[in-house]
Amino acid sequence: MRVNFTVNGRPQEADDVWEGESLLYVLRERLGLPGSKNACEQGECGSCTVRLDGVPVCSCLVAAGQAEGRDVVTVEGLAEYARQRAEHGGCSTGSCGTPGLPGLEGTPAAGTAGASPSLGGADGRPTGGADSHTGEGTELAPIQQAFIDAGAVQCGFCTPGLLVAADEMLERNPNPTDADIREALSGNLCRCTGYEKIMDAVRLAAARQGEAV
Amino acid sequence: MDFLRPASWEEALAAKAEHPTAVPIAGGTDVMVEINFDHRRPEYLLDLNRVGDLYEWEVGEESVRLGASVPYTRIMENLRAELPGLALASHTVASPQIRNRGGVGGNLGTASPAGDAHPALLAAGAEVEAESVRGTRRIPIDDFYTGVKRNALAPDELIRAVHIKKADGPQQYSKVGTRNAMVIAVCAFGLALHPRTRTVRTGIGSAAPTPVRAKTAEEFLNAALEEGGFWDNGKIIAPSVAKQFADLCAAASSPIDDVRGTASYRRHAVGVMARRTLTWTWESYRGARRTAKGAA
């Protein structure tokens, strides 16, 4: 079957989708957006968290066909999403809804798939440089920068899902208590950090957000 | 596999009539796990996401009509006053991401004894609104669960909504899991006080082949409360009565040993939860009575 939906603000079309495919599979294998991760595929780890019409969900548990006509934000679009939110105040797309009725508006104009998948960055990717941590030329959402600064990234496999979930929590609750942070992130497993630096990162992002206001 | 995408409830019923083996998918939090892990290859997936009224609820005089797909997050946020037991149960469901997608209709459709909503529905009192092209019927929750992962739905029926009695007294819900979040119930317990009818109702999850009520325990407690005039005098329930109630709740379960826990632990835990939830609800009831008196 064919599926049309919007990802990170761009209309996307996927063809020859097997009916049992998940939104996660379509993002990763058909649209060249492997940022959302495939750690458990049973809704028990949160690594594949994306926003579906503004609401954080496990993309492994959304059937591809259920995404038809809807608006998806992945970690790849998080920086732009945050930038627009900062510019327009509050919600960046108007769809930061509470969970509920899926968007039933018409299918976006079909465009061909944007990014074409490639052989990752496995060869020839430089990963060094004294100040490459600032990611020259890469604009980051505040929560992304905070994860780097606080040391919240180790292997990084849980990071995309945590970023999407944490960013959404800070959108709803700019001054979270520690218990609020833990509750909001209780659907995202991390095996490397023991979560302490993740707590630090979210506190840091909240504090910076507070200063910026 | 075919993916059916009805745009309306009528289309959904027609599709289910035409393809009775079609598996409805709404939040996807059960169905997709089975597909991802190759446990299930249905011939048809019937997507209910485009049926808008499944995401709506209405608060009536006596009950709440809860659309089958209203996400748990919405129940927690919007129906805490009307459906406190179900709101508490909703908060124990899996993770925030799952609570954003899953709804009571899915819990009922799957009818797993470990479904988090069941004990709360049993305790509150509810009816399942099932519909097919042949018509609509309301199935009392007590008759809905017919076996392990089996329910009273006919092959051509879909769950449209659940009619849940609005709380007329305190309700509580507890669930034991071996992790402090994102955990499937080892066992669960729901309790609702119904001061208007002077009854107590219960629900036990994950401790029998189906979700069950502890009817003997309810009858014992109803009688004990009536005899002692507790509903009127608001006295503290004697520990011996609470213990007897807890023991009867434990006895009402018929659990098994599995990877999540032993049968004897489950029986024990049901008793502890029964005693605690009774204490919490009764304290709350007494508190409300005192406040009402103070105001009067």
Next chain:
Amino acid sequence: MPSNGIPLGTPTKVTQGSRTKGGIGESTLRPDGTLKVTGEFAYSSDMWHEDMLWGQILRSTVAHAEIVSIDTSEALALPGVYAVMTYDDLPTDVKNYGLEIQDTPVLAHGKVRHHGEPVAIVAADHPETARRAAAKIKVEYRELPVITDEASATAPDAILIHEGRDDHHIGHVPHPNIVHRQPIVRGDAAAAAARADVVVRGEYTFGMQDQAFLGPESGLAVPEEDGGVHLYIATQWLHSDLRQIAPVLGLPESKVRMTLAGVGGAFGGREDLSMQIHACLLALRTGKPVKIVYNRFESFFGHVHRHPAKLTYEHGATRDGKLTHVKCRIVLDGGAYASASPAVVGNASSLGVGPYVVDDVDIEAIALYTNNPPCGAMRGFGAVQACFAYEAQMDKVAAELGLDPVEFRRLNAMEQGTLLPTGQPVDSPAPVAEILRRVKAMPLPPERQWESSEGADVRQLPGGLSNTTHGEGVVRGIGYAVGIKNVGFSEGFDDYSTARVRMEVIAGEPVATVHTAMAEVGQGGVTVHAQIARTELGVSQVTIHPANTQVGSAGSTSASRQTYVTGGAVKNSCELVREKVLEIGRRRFGSYHPAWATAELLLEGGKVVTDGGEVLADLVDVLEDESVEVEAEWRHRPTEPFDLRTGQGFGHVQYSFAAHRAVVEVDTELGLVKVIELACAQDVGKALNPLSVIGQIQGGTTQGLGVAVMEEIIVDPSTAKVRNPSFTDYLIPTILDTPTIPVDVLELADEHAPYGLRGIGEAPTLSSTPAVLAAIRNATGLELNRTPVRPEHLTGT
């Protein structure tokens, strides 16, 4: 940073503090951080290639059986299927692999020995096609009785898991179903027992833990024009994989190119091969790139686990609190294949009494062959199981003597110079008493933090969001534990690493490139390598070259060894590069300033400076368009094997010590536990990157917490089948299960190690578990001789 134009030969004082930024000791940030937070970092499961196929593995549905027949015809007939391979399709006579003992079949032959063993492989154009094809392969099994424990493994008539063993352990094991046995005997434990005022015995059980790294096993094999293959893979040790893969493919190692793809955690679970050979076989057979990605279910069958163990201990002590002797027997279940079992036995035995002074010991450790899932490396590696038991014993002895458990430990704590049971002296600081003192001195978290003005905050109580208690039945407990872990590969292993370092001027700036085959699995090795290069070469720009097999082996990312050994190799190669750079400098400018010949010269801040701080030249001017490159191996001091009868020998390189204090709240009626705080003190020698050090300690601590209260692979003893291969039923801690983890870091240099550093990653995983158990015992008064603790153990149900 262009050359600042200081005239040559005109020395300028360089003030203190202008040292090269971003060197060792600073918390520089990860070079891969930006890629990881933007989703652009390419993990092994993210690999994609035009025209690629998907591989799928058919695994045994039973644990122990003869294979009567395999019929692949229906699978091959399915449209979209490109290849189906079984044992009969393997291209050479090498059909097994293994880390130390090559006992693991690439595909099952004649027999399967554990649940989930690979039997056949499929390549198809879509993962669903591959799954459907695998399901159409018909395998007929004739089931055999399962061997699941020591009694059934060593029974006189036991079926041999491996017939005709010819490995180097067979000569000294009492039964062919025992992989390896290591006794360690020193002094006279029997005689010492007679001097003991108290003797305490205990039997302990350690459950099977899974590494549960989040990125499942995956990779992409691309056939190459020269008949070789290029494998993009997540692993802990590229060259070890290569050594095992190439012979099975019938290719020289030069034709199997390996590039490290992004690794989603490891923790020991990627030391053994998983899908590497399978992907290469299918790629070579079909001539197309083949990607294999396990799902979480398969991942539980796709890698080894931590050995479950039965441990029997006897401790004796005098009335004044001195240990007299320790006797112990440790039985590790290695499952169906050897994996790292022999080395795990070596660790469990040699570190079996813990970081204490005990002169008279009698230790025996064995690993079994059974039909249970294969077990091998996991963070802590044999030392974890022993620590759980000996620390429980230490508490019991202290209680028997009426001593405070921390005081009793400090009375017996080892220090520098103490002899291990192997007779080897601990020849670097061993601040066991000090870390115990420090962890005890940390302020305790306030009581009843869950109380708020609006009632109980269930998120801070046992049971959490499940709303099981509002304070009823909740009792606090505090427990302590300390452990000792060896660093690096022991027992005579030639444990070396290789680093290629290059220095050149790019765009007017001196740049160093560090190329190693080190597997970055999240630990932050890439961060540290850049710091070392900056410190040694005085540059600010460092490029970390992707890890691959185009450079010599870096050894494994395990045993807490990479910062020590590959860090040491990078340091060594940088020093060699520095010498060459100074040679060039002397050649070019030596005549301008006598200091070129007489002073000790350093590279700092992009310049050549004397140890007195005089600037002699800019690196840019020294190098001009020359580049300097060195590839060199570096090894730590050699070790030797343990004597097979007495266990004596200089077996270890270095030790790592951590201590924990656990504060828990237990719902004693429901048997649910909330860990409130897990404080840790650890000696790290030298913190090359303090932020990463803390991250390692907190992460390791949390894995120890997991196996204390929830993590266990449950194997049915009647069938040897895994009952919970999913994240629904194999639970790891969520952020609501994990407490605050304050960390106190000591830096007592080990003079044998680069910069005085100590390997740090594993020690916190040892002491965390027994500390939590001790705290639960303290809260409940129960004996609790097994981990993980389950609610039924705490409620007696």
